[in-house]
Amino acid sequence: MNTKVSKRNSIARAVANYIRKAGRRRNADLAAPTIPDWWLGDLEFAGLVPRAQQEEDMEVMINIWPGYSTYTDEYDMLYFEWCLESTEDWKVFQEETVIGGQDPGVFPIRISLTRDIFKDEGRFLLRYRVQTYLGITNTSLTARFIIDKTPPNDNMSPNPLAFVDAIVGTDGITDDYLQANGGLKVTIPPYSDTKNGDRIWVYAYTAEEEAVNPVYDAELTGNPVTIRSDAFNALTDGKIDFKYRLFDKAGNKGPESDLTETSLLIKPLPTGLDKPVVPLASDGLLDLEDIRSILPPALRALSIPVHIKRYDDWQSKDTVILTWGGAQPISHLLGPIPGDPIVIQVPYSFIEADYGNDTGVKPTTVSYVVQRGNRMFPAPSETINVNLFVPGPVNPDRPDPINKQLPPVTVKGGSGTSPDNVLTADDIGLDAAVSVKLYDPIGPGERMKLYWNSTDKSVARHLPTPGSENTDYVFTVPWADIEAHPSAVPLPVFYTVDLESGEGNKEMCEPTLVDVSAAVTVQLAEPEFPDAGSTLPGDPILNCSSFIGPDQEVAVFIPGNSPHLKGGETLSFTWQCYDKRDGLPGDEAGPPQTWDRMVTSTEVVDGFEFNVGPFAVYILPVDKSGSVRLTYVSDTTPPLSGEAFIRAAAWDAAGICPINTREAEHQMQFGARRTCR
Structure with missing residues (x-):
């Protein structure tokens, strides 16, 4: 390649290009198009289109040019052009014939530059050319505008702000600190694409509060910045998070920064902390x-x-x-x-x-x-x-007292001929055998207590020894203990495991349900007295507060007796007063009061309530400190019975019980009760 020729050609081209541009400059004596002044004359940001206006058409104005013809039969041609500054590839946006001799008031000419032209960001140039009627063309100076759609830091989340004083991060924001420093001083980390006019919004918010309004909103003219003390007055003490967003002059909003966390402690601190109580x-x-x-x-x-x-x-x-x-x-x-x-x-x-x-x-x-x-x-x-320790195998359902890992018992009547867990007439008067496979593991000092339809008193005990796990053991239940408990269907039989010393916790095996109805008389439910009072030691008693209405009657409730009764049976009631509190034979006061009542199928399930009276017959005989026994018997075969015994007194400290007014209140709550006399 001939480098000398190449160099001469390149130089010649450069000179020719310069002369061509210089010629254009000599003819470029028309004023530039006028674009909006978005920044009120601030030349530093002239031509920067605010973000909100970037989505709108732009109004450009062209003033009357000096050589405008004064003859109405002449005209000039106006060519409005635009280009990207980086290309100088000018394109005609609008061509217009301007008739001469018009009133100057029609100027400036207004051109609406559609937003499609500047939909992408960049630097744009605007100009116009005027070709006069006389055939001379002049080109205006250029106007430049900037479309910036990219927020600061290249639209990336900025690094979290930092506290100027490290103690704020460890000890929190206190009122003393704010007063001493005139607010909270924070540093904004450096970020890319920093420009004059960048603005920062700092948000501060505590848990469950929304960051709605910034606590700091200003141009970032210096670093660090100070957040005013009163910005924290409306916030709740506790954990507080800080974040910020960057805005450029055009209004492009950057993403939120990562959080900076500390404590807000401007109110009095907790005092008077006491021990916890269980x-x-x-x-x-x-x-x-x-x-x-x-x-x-x-x-x-x-x-x-x-x-x-x-x-x-x-x-x-x-x-x-x-x-x-x-x-x-x-x-x-x-x-x-x-x-x-x-x-x-x-x-x-x-x-x-x-x-x-x-x-x-x-x-x-x-x-x-x-x-x-x-x-x-x-x-x-x-x-x-x-x-929480309990002897025996681990109970997966603890604290449930029933440990299903403890083997259940099997009950055998004394006759040896009855089915398992059933006592028949052949077993009457005979001790029962209760067999069980011993639990595993067994530790020293442990015991088993057997219960027969009761949790108050055991009927047998056994002290198993380590090494006897999984062997069979038989408890003996005396007939007297069997007979002492009213028949129930079903009747639960079970044992507990605890320490022989009685200390610590106990658990029980799953109860075995035993049918003893053929061997032990079935006991009907014990009558209840809903309005009974209490003695000073807490024992139930029928006293002056228990007697309802003008006849001073006593409320009685008979609980449900299903499945022993079906409905349709007749119950015979006996009410006996005693003038002694123990109610022994010979203490009877007055004749027994008797009556019959047929029960319905609903009542044998839900129970039923009634009143007994009058006071003179049913209570007054007990005198100052006596008792009452209420018995009822069914007409079934065999007969079934239930009984209740309760202390009773017909006097208070001043004398015989006065009439009280509680019946109306009771009827509002429970409804009227039937009276048996």
Whole structure:
């Protein structure tokens, strides 16, 4: 290649291009088109189209040019052009014939540049050419406008802001800090594409609050920036997050920054923190019996309440974090109206996991802290003793007292001829045998107690020894104990397992249901007295408050007796007064009062209620301190009976009981009752 020739050609081309441009400049004596002044004369941002106006057509104005013809029979040709600055590829947007000699008031000529022209971002040039009637063409100077659609930092999420003072991140924003520093000082990290006119919105908000209005809104002319102290007045103390957004002068809004977190602590801090209280361990010990006292027993879903005195200077966003021993902490948001005490439920599963495999009393620390934001305020702890140990196999349903891993019992009547778990007439007067396979494992000092239709008193005991697991054992139940319990269908027979010392917890096997109706007289339900009062020691009694209405009658309720009764049976009632509290033979006061009543099929299921009276016949004979026995017998074969015995008094401290007015109240609540006389 001839490099000398190449160089001469390139130089020649450059000179020719310069002369051509210079010629254009000499003819470019027309004023530039006028575009909107979006920034009120601020030359630094002249031509920058605000983001909102980028979606609108742009009005461009062209003023009257100096050589405009004054003859109405002449005209000039106007060519309005645009191009991207980077290309100088001019395109005619609008061509217009301008008639000469018009009133100057028709100027400027207004041209609506459609937004499709500048739908993409970039730098654009506008100009116009005028070809006069005389055949001379002039080109205007250019007007430039800028379409910027990209937010600062190339539309990427900026890094989180930082606190100028590191103590704000650790100790939170306190009122003392704000007063001493005139607000909160934060630093905005460097970002790409920084330009004059960039603006920042800083948001601060606490948990469950929306970041609606910025706490700082200004052009980013310096760094760090200071957020005014009063910007935090409406916020709730607690954890507080900061984020910000960048805006450029055109109004392009960048994405939110990552969060910066600290605590807002401008209100008084928590004080008066007391020890936690475990009400079920008021005696210092929490055992399974305490846990089972919660009604209803929801088994594995059971929770144990811990009470915390409501402390001073609490805030609704405070979180109380409770720790039970080594179990995972439990967080409790205080809320706008906390109770006093504050009650936190500890799931039984937490207590069980912390207790582990201990076999006795385990000291357990219960503690809590109040968290406000990231600050923790500890309270004094409490230590209680926990005992969840039960001898025998592990109960998967604990704290349910029924352990299905304990083998159930089998009952055999003394005759040896009755079916399992059934006593017949052949077994009357004979001891029963209750057999069971011993549980596994068995530890030292353990015992088994057998119960026959009762949880108050066991009928047999056994002290199993380690090594006797899975062997058969037979309890003997004396006939006297069988006979002493009224017949029930079904009648539960079961045993419990605990320590021989009686300390600690116990569990029971699943009850075996035994039919003894053919061997033991069936007992009907015991009558009840809904309006009975109480003696000072707490024993039930019919006293002056129990006698209803002008006849001072006594309310009686007979519970359901299904399946022993079907409905249609006649019940014979006997009411006997005694003038002694023990109601022994010879203490009778007055003749027995008797009556009959037929029961319906509904009443044998739901029970029924009635009144007995008048007072002079049914109560007055008991005198100052006596008793009453109510017996009822069915006309079935064999007859079935039920009985209730209760203390009674016809006097108060001033004399014979006066008439009271409670009948109306009772009828409103329960409805009218039938009176038996």
